[in-house]
Amino acid sequence: EVQLVESGGGLVQPGGSLRLSCAASGFTFSNSDMHWVRQATGKGLEWVSAIGTAGDTYYLGSGKGRFTISRENAKNSLFLQMNSLRADDTAVYYCVRAGGSWELQEWGQGTLVTVSS
Amino acid sequence: QSVLTQPPSASGTPGQRVTISCSGSNSNIGSNYVYWYQHLPGTAPKLLIYRNNQRPSGVPGRFSGSKSGTSASLAISGLRSEDEADYYCAAWDDSLSDYFFGTGTKVTVL
Numbered sequence: 001e002v003q004l005v006e007s008g009g010g011l012v013q014p015g016g017s018l019r020l021s022c023a024a025s026g027f028t029f030s031n032s033d034m035h036w037v038r039q040a041t042g043k044g045l046e047w048v049s050a051i052g053t054a055g056d057t058y059y060l061g062s063g064k065g066r067f068t069i070s071r072e073n074a075k076n077s078l079f080l081q082m083n084s085l086r087a088d089d090t091a092v093y094y095c096v097r098a099g100g101s102w103e104l105q106e107w108g109q110g111t112l113v114t115v116s117s
Numbered sequence: 118q119s120v121l122t123q124p125p126s127a128s129g130t131p132g133q134r135v136t137i138s139c140s141g142s143n144s145n146i147g148s149n150y151v152y153w154y155q156h157l158p159g160t161a162p163k164l165l166i167y168r169n170n171q172r173p174s175g176v177p178g179r180f181s182g183s184k185s186g187t188s189a190s191l192a193i194s195g196l197r198s199e200d201e202a203d204y205y206c207a208a209w210d211d212s213l214s215d216y217f218f219g220t221g222t223k224v225t226v227l
Contacts, residue, residue, distance in 0.1 A: 035216075037162075044119070044221040045154070045162065045205050060215055094161065102209065102216065103152050103167035110161070 002026040002106045004095045009111030016085050020111060022078040022095030027106075030073040033098040036080050037107075038091035046091070049080060050098070062088075085115045120145055121206055121219035128225040129196045137222045139189040139206030145217060151189040152207040153182055154218075155200075162205070166191060193224070201226045 008020040020036070036048040049069040050058040057069050068081040078095055092110040099105045122140045129135040139151065153166035164173055166182035169189065179200075181192045189208075193200055206219035 037218075044203075045156065045207075045218040047207075047216040047218060050216070058214070058216075061213065099167065101150055101168055103150075103164055103173075104154065104162070104207075105164055105173070107161035107163075 002097065004097060004106060004108035006093065006095045006108045006111035009093065009113045011114045011116065012085055013117050014086060014115055016115070017081070017083045018085060018113060020080040020082070020093055020095075020113070022108060024076045024078065024095075024097070027097065029071075029076040033102065034069075034071060034078045035096040035098055035102075035104060036069065036078075037094045037096055037104065038089075038113075039094070039110075040088070040091040043091075048093070050102070051078070082113070085113075087115050089113060090115045119220050120210055120213070120217050121208060123204075123206060123219040123222045125220070126223045126225065128227055129193075130227045131196055131198065133196045134192060134194045135196055135200075135224060136193075137191045137204055137206075137224070139191070139219050141187050141189075141208060143187060144212040145187075145208040145210040146184065146189055147187040148211055149209045151182065151184050153180075153191045154205045154207065156203045156205065158203070165204075196226055198226050200224060 003025045005023045035050040051069045095108040096104045097106040154162045156162040169184040170182045
C-alpha cells in the first residue's frame, strides 16, 4: 500500500522559513516523479513544485526563488524548503506521487503551514 | 489566477447525469493532457481521469472524461450521494511552464 506522510508544518512568522518532509513507502520512490500541491482554506488546489526521477525541478511562478524541492532516494524522502514565507503561503501542503504523464496518483493527508505574526 | 476555468457549482438528483466543463487555451488544454480530481473536504484528493479520458483502476465507470480543442469535460452518470465533492481539472501550461488546477466545481446531490 502506498503511503505518503508529510511533516514539518506549523506556525511561522512572515519572512521566516520552513522545511516540509514527506516519508514515502509502498512503492519504488526513486522511480517516481514527486510533487507538492497546496490548498489554502476556502480556496482551490494549487500546484507548487515537482521533482523528476533525474532530479529535474519545476516550480510555480510565485515560488520560484523562494521554494526548493529536493529528494533523498536512499531514505524514500521528499522535501520542500520554503523561505521568505508570506501570508498567502498559508495552506495545507500535500505530498503527491505522480505517474508517467504527471497524473497525480497518490496523495498524502497534508501538513498545515500557517504564516502569521 | 488559474488559466483553467470551471463553473463554480453543478447539481443533480440521484441517478442523473452531471457534466462539468473546463475551459483553457492552446497552451494548456489545447496541447497537453487533461486530468480530473475529486476532493472531499478533509480528505486527500483523488485522481479520477488522466490523459483526457483514462480511468485509473478502482474509479467507477460512471466517471468519464473528454477533450475537444481547448476545452474538456467530466461527466458523472448515475449520480450518487457520495459523489458530492469538489472537482478540479488540471493541465500543464506550455507558455507559463506551470501545472494548473482549474477553479474547481462543487457538485451537490439534491
